[in-house]
Amino acid sequence: MEFKDYYKILGVSSDADAKEIKAAYRKLARKYHPDVNPEEGAEDKFKEVAEAYEVLKDQQKRAEFDELRQYAGKGYQNFEPPPDWQGGHQGAGRSTHFEGDFSDFFNSIFGGQSGGFSRTHSEQGFRGQDVEIELPVFLEEMVQQKERSIEYQIPVREGGQVRHIPKHLKVKIPKGTSDGERIRLKGQGAPGAGKAEAGDLYLHIRLVPHPLFDVNGHNLVLTLPLAPWEAALGCKVTVPTLEGKISLTIPENTQAGRKFRIKGKGLPGKGVIGDLFAVAKIVMPEDIDEESRDLLRKLSEKSGFDPRQEWRKTS
Amino acid sequence: MIATSMTVTLDELCQYEQIETSMIVEIVEYGIAEPLKGESVSDWVFDSTSTHWIKKAVRISNDLDMDWVAVAMVIDLLKEKEALENENRRYKHQLRRFIDAEYKSQP
Numbered sequence: 028m029e030f031k032d033y034y035k036i037l038g039v040s041s042d043a044d045a046k047e048i049k050a051a052y053r054k055l056a057r058k059y060h061p062d063v064n065p066e067e068g069a070e071d072k073f074k075e076v077a078e079a080y081e082v083l084k085d086q087q088k089r090a091e092f093d094e095l096r097q098y099a100g101k102g103y104q105n106f107e108p109p110p111d112w113q114g115g116h117q118g119a120g121r122s123t124h125f126e127g128d129f130s131d132f133f134n135s136i137f138g139g140q141s142g143g144f145s146r147t148h149s150e151q152g153f154r155g156q157d158v159e160i161e162l163p164v165f166l167e168e169m170v171q172q173k174e175r176s177i178e179y180q181i182p183v184r185e186g187g188q189v190r191h192i193p194k195h196l197k198v199k200i201p202k203g204t205s206d207g208e209r210i211r212l213k214g215q216g217a218p219g220a221g222k223a224e225a226g227d228l229y230l231h232i233r234l235v236p237h238p239l240f241d242v243n244g245h246n247l248v249l250t251l252p253l254a255p256w257e258a259a260l261g262c263k264v265t266v267p268t269l270e271g272k273i274s275l276t277i278p279e280n281t282q283a284g285r286k287f288r289i290k291g292k293g294l295p296g297k298g299v300i301g302d303l304f305a306v307a308k309i310v311m312p313e314d315i316d317e318e319s320r321d322l323l324r325k326l327s328e329k330s331g332f333d334p335r336q337e338w339r340k341t342s
Numbered sequence: 343m344i345a346t347s348m349t350v351t352l353d354e355l356c357q358y359e360q361i362e363t364s365m366i367v368e369i370v371e372y373g374i375a376e377p378l379k380g381e382s383v384s385d386w387v388f389d390s391t392s393t394h395w396i397k398k399a400v401r402i403s404n405d406l407d408m409d410w411v412a413v414a415m416v417i418d419l420l421k422e423k424e425a426l427e428n429e430n431r432r433y434k435h436q437l438r439r440f441i442d443a444e445y446k447s448q449p
Contacts, residue, residue, distance in 0.1 A: 056406050060405060062420075063402070073405075157397075159394070210390055236435055241439075248436065250439040308439070
């Protein structure tokens with residue numbers, strides 16, 4: 028077991044006073060708190076800092092730790108507490124929410140019989156942890172309400188160790204769920220200790236980008252490519268929706284970026300159904316044959332249109 | 343098939359997070375989360391997204407020893423960050439449909 032130098036973890040000297048220790052903890056906790064810092068490794072770092080503070084803020088624990096630190100000398104790598112060590116007079120208080128995640132080192136010196144895990148109460152044990160996972164969902168699944176299976180891992184505690192075991196579930200995404208929403212599955216999180224309830228599973232819904240449709244709330248946005256002459260003269264186009272195809276009339280003189288609203292062809296929401304918006308995009312053909320080129324040349328000669336009129340006003 | 347649920351009651355929340363009702367009342371007063379329904383406090387029901395933010399708020403308040411005004415500000419900013427990230431992702435995706443991803447310079 029590795030000896031953890033809590034002073035080093037908090038970046039304070041061994042004769043730091045309570046104020047310095049608190050200030051160091053606050054600074055590091057703010058930096059690494061997993062709710063604020065999404066970077067990988069931040070949570071582990073936070074736990075380490077919280078553990079160090081747990082010990083150093085408490086006079087008695089700090090004194091015990093100082094004693095051990097002296098005993099360890101420079102042999103930090105393979106540290107064993109002295110055989111007659113009687114630490115852990117008071118168990119660990121409930122200071123952070125990351126219960127039961129104290130290091131082996133901490134548990135061996137302060138855990139006593141109670142261990143780091145059993146600080147939250149009662150004979151019935153304690154409720155299992157909630158688990159939150161991101162669930163990528165295809166657009167079609169939101170509409171068709173298909174059953175799908177999910178796989179995730181739940182932390183299980185065995186003899187003071189946390190192990191992750193895989194779990195399998197079948198779920199149906201409720202109608203009206205939107206991107207970014209969280210769905211609760213009661214009792215599908217980590218198992219509780221003893222007779223206590225299991226935690227819940229939260230599914231954080233993440234829409235998988237669709238090849239055709241973008242999602243904006245309950246509305247769908249579709250890019251509608253038009254040839255320049257279709258935009259100029261107007262036309263009828265067949266537009267794909269999530270459920271079959273529909274016909275759309277494009278009026279003459281349609282500008283790029285113009286939106287056409289197709290009512291009720293969006294995503295089902297809570298009590299409402301979103302719309303589908305087709306946004307015009309003018310597309311040039313990759314190759315233009317000689318005949319078309321002649322026609323365009325004629326148009327160019329005849330047309331008095333100046334697309335850069337705006338520039339003239341300002342320069 | 344597992345039943346999904348979109349809501350959590352006040353009692354459940356207090357029990358799971360081992361917090362007092364008064365703490366949730368405070369969280370609601372500071373606008374960190376809003377109950378979905380419930381006339382009186384004891385009838386309050388929260389959706390899963392509110393629950394997520396309440397849990398975050400409780401953790402931040404405990405672990406960082408911050409007062410509720412500060413926690414509310416942090417949560418507001420985190421919510422805004424999440425919304426902006428989503429919006430940004432959406433716009434980037436949409437933009438790619440209209441313009442070339444790569445900038446082609448003129449010869």
